[in-house]
Amino acid sequence: MTVYNFSAGPAALPIEVKQQIEADLYDWNGTGCSVMEMSHRSQEFKDMADENEALARELLNISDDYAVMLIPGGARLQYSMLPINVSSPQGSAVYAINGHWGKQAIKEASRFTQTVSTAPISDEVYADIPDYDAATLNPNADYFHFTSNETLEGVQWHKLPETNGIPLCCDMTSDLLTREFDVDDYSMIYASAQKNMGIAGITFVLMKRNMIGQSKNLIPTMTDYKTYADTRSFYNTPPTFPWYVMLLVLRWVKAQGGVGAIQAANQTKSSTLYDYVDQSGLYMNKVAKNCRSEVNVPFWLADENLNQVFLEQSSAAGLKALKGHMAVGGMRASIYNAIPLSGIETLITFMQEFERTHG
Numbered sequence: 552m553t554v555y556n557f558s559a560g561p562a563a564l565p566i567e568v569k570q571q572i573e574a575d576l577y578d579w580n581g582t583g584c585s586v587m588e589m590s591h592r593s594q595e596f597k598d599m600a601d602e603n604e605a606l607a608r609e610l611l612n613i614s615d616d617y618a619v620m621l622i623p624g625g626a627r628l629q630y631s632m633l634p635i636n637v638s639s640p641q642g643s644a645v646y647a648i649n650g651h652w653g654k655q656a657i658k659e660a661s662r663f664t665q666t667v668s669t670a671p672i673s674d675e676v677y678a679d680i681p682d683y684d685a686a687t688l689n690p691n692a693d694y695f696h697f698t699s700n701e702t703l704e705g706v707q708w709h710k711l712p713e714t715n716g717i718p719l720c721c722d723m724t725s726d727l728l729t730r731e732f733d734v735d736d737y738s739m740i741y742a743s744a745q746k747n748m749g750i751a752g753i754t755f756v757l758m759k760r761n762m763i764g765q766s767k768n769l770i771p772t773m774t775d776y777k778t779y780a781d782t783r784s785f786y787n788t789p790p791t792f793p794w795y796v797m798l799l800v801l802r803w804v805k806a807q808g809g810v811g812a813i814q815a816a817n818q819t820k821s822s823t824l825y826d827y828v829d830q831s832g833l834y835m836n837k838v839a840k841n842c843r844s845e846v847n848v849p850f851w852l853a854d855e856n857l858n859q860v861f862l863e864q865s866s867a868a869g870l871k872a873l874k875g876h877m878a879v880g881g882m883r884a885s886i887y888n889a890i891p892l893s894g895i896e897t898l899i900t901f902m903q904e905f906e907r908t909h910g
C-alpha cells in the first residue's frame with residue numbers, strides 16, 4: 552500500500568531524496584563515510600555548502616545584497632533574534648497577526664521591543680487576514696513582521712502586506728520554496744527546514760547585508776546575524792546532516808523544473824482538494840477564499856463525532872497525519888512540495904467513500 556504522509560512538519564520528504572540519503576549513508580561522495588561523520592571544515596563539506604548556497608540563490612533569485620545564513624534553533628529562535636538584532640527596547644516593530652505563529656512571534660518580540668499589531672489579537676481561530684490601515688503605522692518602526700502562511704489555520708497571504716515603508720520581514724516556514732515571489736521586496740526572510748527544505752535542525756535565513764551588525768543591544772555571539780554572515784554559518788559546528796539534506800531537496804526542486812513548476816503543481820493539488828471540499832455535504836473549509844493556503848488545507852466534518860473514526864480509517868488506508876492541530880480542531884492535509892497529485896486523488900477517493908458511508 553502506498554502511504555501518503557500529510558504531516559504539517561516535520562513533513563514528508565521526496566522519495567528521491569530519501570533514496571539518495573540511503574545511497575550516501577555508507578559512502579558519501581567517495582569519502583568512505585557518511586556526511587554525518589565528517590568535519591564541517593573538510594573540503595568535501597565546504598564544497599557541499601557552496602553548492603547549497605549557490606543553488607538556493609539560483610532557485611530563489613537571491614542577489615548578493617542578501618546574506619544567506621543557516622542558523623540552528625528553529626523558526627522560534629528567529630522570533631527573538633530578529634528584535635534583538637534589528638530593534639531595541641526603545642525601538643518598535645509592527646506585527647501583522649492572522650494566526651497562531653504570528654501570535655507566538657509577537658509575544659516573544661514584545662520582550663525585546665515595543666510591538667504593535669495591525670489588528671486586535673484574538674483567541675478566535677483566524678479564517679482570514681484582518682484589514683488594517685497602513686497609513687497609521689509609524690514609518691520609523693524598525694521592521695514589519697508577518698507570517699506568509701499560517702500553518703495551523705491554513706491562512707496564506709497572496710499579496711504583499713502594506714507597510715508604510717517599514718522594512719518587511721517574513722516567517723516563510725511553511726511556504727518557502729512552494730511558490731514564486733520577489734526576494735527584493737523583503738529585508739529579511741526565514742524558514743525552518745522541516746517542511747519544504749529538508750529536516751529539522753536548521754533555519755534558512757536571508758537578510759539584507761546592510762541590516763546586519765547594527766544591533767544596539769549586547770547580544771550573545773551565537774544570536775548575532777553578523778556571526779553567521781561573516782563565517783558563512785561556519786562559526787560553530789553546524790547541524791551538518793540537515794544542511795546536506797537541504798542540498799538534496801534543492802537539487803530535487805531544480806529537477807522538478809524549479810519553484811515555478813512546483814508552484815503550478817501546488818496550485819493544482821490545492822484547488823483539486825478545495826473544489827472537492829466545497830461541493831461536499833460532509834466536509835467544509837472555513838477560510839476566506841482569497842487567503843486560503845495552497846499548502847495546508849484544514850477541513851472540518853459536519854458531524855464532529857465522526858472525527859475519530861475518520862482518522863482511524865484514513866490512517867488504515869495509508870493516509871497519515873490528517874488530524875488538525877489541537878488549537879484548531881478538525882482535520883488538516885498538509886500538501887507540501889513532496890506530496891504528489893496522486894496523494895490528493897487518493898485522499899479525495901477516501902473522503903468520497905467515507906461521505907457515502909457516513910454522510
Ligand SMILES: Cc1ncc(COP(=O)(O)O)c(C=O)c1O
Pocket residue numbers: 559560624625626627628652698700701702703722723724725743
Ligand atoms: C509558520 C511557522 N512558523 C514557525 C514555526 C515554528 O518552527 P520551529 O519549530 O522550527 O521553531 C512553525 C512550525 O510549525 C510554523 O509553521
